[in-house]
Amino acid sequence: MQTRSSPSESGVMCGIYLDYQSASPVDPRVLEFAERYLTKEFGNPSALHSRGLAAEAALEEARTKVAELIGAEGPETIVFTAGSTEANNLAIRGMAKRNSAKGRKLLASSIEHISVLNPMKDLTKGGFELSLVPVDKTGLVDLAALEGMLSKETILTSVMYANSEIGTIQPIREVSDLVHGKGLFLHVDATAACGKIPVDVQKDGIDLLTLSSNDLYGPQGAGALHVKPGVRIQPVLFGGGQERGLFPGTEDLFALAGFGEAARLAKLEMADESQRLSAIRDGLIKEILKIDEAYLTGHSKKRLPGHASFRFSRIEGESILLTLDAMFNIQVSTGSACSSRTLEPSHVLLAIGLKHEEAHGSMVMTLGKHNRPDQIPIIARAVDQAVQRLRAISAL
Amino acid sequence: MAQIGYSKKVMEHFMNPRNVGVIENPDGYGKVGNPVCGDLMEIFIKVKDDRIDDIKFRTFGCGSAIAVSSMVTEMAKGKTLDEAMKITRKDVADELEGLPPQKMHCSNLGADALHAAIKDYWVKIGKIKPEEAKPEAGEEGEACGTE
Numbered sequence: 001m002q003t004r005s006s007p008s009e010s011g012v013m014c015g016i017y018l019d020y021q022s023a024s025p026v027d028p029r030v031l032e033f034a035e036r037y038l039t040k041e042f043g044n045p046s047a048l049h050s051r052g053l054a055a056e057a058a059l060e061e062a063r064t065k066v067a068e069l070i071g072a073e074g075p076e077t078i079v080f081t082a083g084s085t086e087a088n089n090l091a092i093r094g095m096a097k098r099n100s101a102k103g104r105k106l107l108a109s110s111i112e113h114i115s116v117l118n119p120m121k122d123l124t125k126g127g128f129e130l131s132l133v134p135v136d137k138t139g140l141v142d143l144a145a146l147e148g149m150l151s152k153e154t155i156l157t158s159v160m161y162a163n164s165e166i167g168t169i170q171p172i173r174e175v176s177d178l179v180h181g182k183g184l185f186l187h188v189d190a191t192a193a194c195g196k197i198p199v200d201v202q203k204d205g206i207d208l209l210t211l212s213s214n215d216l217y218g219p220q221g222a223g224a225l226h227v228k229p230g231v232r233i234q235p236v237l238f239g240g241g242q243e244r245g246l247f248p249g250t251e252d253l254f255a256l257a258g259f260g261e262a263a264r265l266a267k268l269e270m271a272d273e274s275q276r277l278s279a280i281r282d283g284l285i286k287e288i289l290k291i292d293e294a295y296l297t298g299h300s301k302k303r304l305p306g307h308a309s310f311r312f313s314r315i316e317g318e319s320i321l322l323t324l325d326a327m328f329n330i331q332v333s334t335g336s337a338c339s340s341r342t343l344e345p346s347h348v349l350l351a352i353g354l355k356h357e358e359a360h361g362s363m364v365m366t367l368g369k370h371n372r373p374d375q376i377p378i379i380a381r382a383v384d385q386a387v388q389r390l391r392a393i394s395a396l
Numbered sequence: 397m398a399q400i401g402y403s404k405k406v407m408e409h410f411m412n413p414r415n416v417g418v419i420e421n422p423d424g425y426g427k428v429g430n431p432v433c434g435d436l437m438e439i440f441i442k443v444k445d446d447r448i449d450d451i452k453f454r455t456f457g458c459g460s461a462i463a464v465s466s467m468v469t470e471m472a473k474g475k476t477l478d479e480a481m482k483i484t485r486k487d488v489a490d491e492l493e494g495l496p497p498q499k500m501h502c503s504n505l506g507a508d509a510l511h512a513a514i515k516d517y518w519v520k521i522g523k524i525k526p527e528e529a530k531p532e533a534g535e536e537g538e539a540c541g542t543e
Binding site: 314315316318319322323326327336345355356357360392393394395396 | 402407410411413416427431432433434435436437438454455456457458459461462
């Protein structure tokens with residue numbers, strides 16, 4: 001791809017970046033805070049000398065900050081990982097390994113991220129059974145179906161807090177009541193939700209929760225799994241005893257300290273920022289839905305603050321993405337098969353009942369801190385022009 | 397790891413496609429692909445003295461599908477029908493300075509659409525029988541996905 005926007009020296013984005021869900025810039029305050037752990041204050045938290053002890057203190061400070069963001073029982077519930085994929089794998093494989101004698105059934109919503117679905121599918125090769133809970137056309141999980149699918153052999157149920165492709169927020173408390181009503185365990189992938197909407201593992205009733213650093217404007221390559229006190233999982237990686245043995249390997253102190261600081265800032269600023277982004281989102285949705293045969297995907301109200309996702313008839317999403325990038329320097333995402341490495345259409349769009357040819361026309365905009373309300377008409381006009389251009393070429 | 401980005405040439409054709417549109421009452425018409433797979437191409441030709449005198453296309457699809465359609469029309473214009481029949485998928489991809497590996501099959505249907513249009517013309521003038529205009533790989537009905 002030719003044009004790519006990047007943060008300029010002033011920290012202001014060139015062009016209009018609308019793909020925060022796939023990568024977010026590190027907050028300059030986070031960078032300023034964490035940079036010292038790459039240079040002056042480097043150290044291995046496992047070392048017993050003073051430099052190691054200082055590193056350990058920094059790591060524990062980060063753990064406390066992350067725990068506070070999600071209302072955890074305490075910092076000891078936070079297992080740092082290298083990202084959400086690692087945390088999801090640890091939750092699922094670790095739970096399966098621990099409880100394979102109790103049961104071999106796994107349950108997940110049909111719109112989970114692939115880093116939840118793929119480890120579960122892999123476990124089916126070793127005798128586990130995976131069932132997918134359907135969602136309605138807005139992406140809300142079917143609670144009655146979920147209840148009917150839970151059995152005492154269900155060792156883990158995984159339902160995401162919010163979906164990154166369609167923005168829909170799940171009724172996690174209700175999911176939790178159903179799962180816990182049968183004495184079972186719930187894993188929640190909150191990667192897309194944390195830092196955007198309030199997530200409280202105690203109020204929500206969550207046993208295992210995944211979150212990532214970059215979604216909070218922290219460095220990439222850091223994430224966490226919250227493990228509720230009393231919930232036991234087995235390690236899936238082996239090495240030194242770091243992270244209670246659950247994620248061994250020398251900690252990335254820079255990334256984790258940055259993650260902690262990003263979590264602290266998110267907790268302070270989330271309410272105002274979410275309100276600001278919701279207003280921009282609503283403006284964008286209103287304007288873009290004026291385009292002929294443009295449709296919102298996901299729920300119209302139970303939706304992440306900065307999330308606007310659409311589909312357009314008769315055109316293909318990768319073409320929309322490329323046109324917006326090349327002609328208008330606007331970066332978006334798509335669930336079209338044609339833009340993925342596997343050429344598979346988005347399982348999320350198919351699960352909400354779209355036909356293949358409809359799923360191909362998807363466009364996802366995820367907003368962040370550099371977006372402003374005055375960009376709404378610019379974005380809407382650009383999308384309209386991109387859509388008209390491609391429809392003029394289209395054979396449909 | 398498969399490369400996912402496009403060459404400059406692909407982007408140039410994608411952003412400025414040549415020969416977009418429809419020819420009314422074409423001498424030959426070819427349609428390949430399947431909207432379910434995300435790609436559908438149609439090519440219209442006008443034939444004069446056994447040469448492709450005019451050619452237009454319309455494509456529903458990704459960046460490479462549109463670039464491929466544009467490129468194949470540019471390559472075929474002015475060629476004799478026999479010459480145009482010799483244009484292969486690989487020729488089109490090479491002219492575009494390559495396509496990402498995962499796109500070589502699904503969206504590289506331009507040559508197939510061109511050949512279908514030429515055969516349609518040959519059937520019309522009685523040069524070949526309808527059953528000889530059998531679809532090539534990639535034409536309608538084929539399963540989606542990579543080889």
